[in-house]
Amino acid sequence: MLAQAGRAPADLTGVAVGTGPGPFTGLRVGLVTAQALAEALGVPAHGVCTLDVLAAEAVALGAVDGPFVVATDARRREVYWAAYDAAGERTDGPHVDLPASVPVDGRPVVGRGASLYPEHLGGDPADPIGPLDPSAAGLADLVVRRLARGDDLSDLSPRYLRRPDVHEAGPRKSVLT
Known part of the structure; x- marks a missing residue:
């Protein structure tokens, strides 16, 4: 990507990453990769909610002109969602729910x-x-705009909205009983 833009890693002043919500493993891999790249280059890493990126893009494209909802695939027949005002600022969420449980209330849905x-x-x-x-x-545009208004984007905590599928093993069962 840097080569396509005619840039080198030394040209980077920061690394932007979506903090989810998203699938457990994929989200961890993306966040660790962003942190490692930022550390290796000696630049800060900045994180934003992935749903906020979609909201900002929808507003920038003029796709929405009032309050709206962003919904993405959460797998398991569920969606990650959040509600936004006309300017693309989050007013509720993020959440994970069945699609029928999302309070759309006549608002357009992006994503x-x-x-x-x-x-x-x-x-x-x-x-x-x-x-x-x-x-x-x-993602880059939203990070630049939020940094310009003074937002702290240093929190790279993943937005896990459900528990991981992996569970700690219980006690061993005896094969003799």
């Missing part, structure tokens, strides 16, 4: 969740509202 569950989220798979997935450019 892949609307295309996956149009019967509950009012999306049209053939004509989505705004981007379906966050882009690297949208």
